[in-house]
Amino acid sequence: MACRIAGEAIREKLGKIANLRISQAPLNLGLRRRVETALDEVFLHEESAVILEDDCVPADDFFPFMNQMLERWRNNPQVGSVTGTSFYNRGNPDSGSDYYFSRYPHCWGWGTWSRAWKFYDRAGLLWPTDLQKLGFPLKKNLEGRYWEGIFERTYSGQIDSWAYRWTLSCWSQGMLTVTPKLNLVQNVGTGVGATHTQDATGMEEIQETGTLPKILRHPEGIKWNESADQQTFRKHHAMGAKLPFWARLLRSLRKRGVLI
Secondary structure: OOHHHHHHHHHHHHHOOOOOOOOOOOOOOHHHOOOOOOOOHHHHHHOOEEEOOOEEOOOHHHHHHHHHHHOOOOOOOOEEEEHHHHHHOOOOOOOOOOEEEEEEOOOOOEEEEEHHHHHOOOOOOOOOOOOOHHOOOOOHHHHHHHHHHHHHHHHHHOOOOHHHHHHHHHHHHHOOEEOOOOEEEEEOOOOOOOOOOOOOOOOHHHHOOOOOOOOOOOOOOOEEHHHHHHHHHHHHHHOOOOOOOOHHHHHHHOOOOOOO
């Protein structure tokens, strides 16, 4: 019933758009499976696509940024996706560009190409794998242990997530994600009642969005920004994770502003 009502609402609001195609599953496939089948269908018809879930609110600059980046990097196999979500530390020294290349394919407002989506691990063949031997290796530290736990729970069925499978798919191919240095998407679907992100800790920085320059400054070449990703892990992933005591202590100090 809910799916039928939602479909009718979409048709009512968007029915006048030319070449509108609405894909509606005949039954509830669950979160992971439905995203998989929906994007499989999209890429039968399109070379690239922008994906926004119902709890993601884009800023005015989101679509211009996505369109420009999807066009600029569409034929480069080193780039697997573009995201509008950013945890970039604005206090970092200006490197002369308005976006960077991350190994984290944040999926709250993002885009990709059919050439990249074909590597998506729907069959579950990529796990287990040695995360230290990937193109962007994870060390055997807190971050490495965190992702080993995430992937183990994802591939064992404890977490019904397509996004973590997509992350490992990108890593296995050495594909980076274009990431703006200002956040362009608000995620309003966190906290009590959320499917996955029930603990909104570490989400504070993406409750605000910024404005990019009209003429973007591009990085010199494609280079993984490891330091920015380490900051993202500390500020986002680790802040909401189930961690050992010493790591929880560090997280508590960061929340109180004692550490950055």
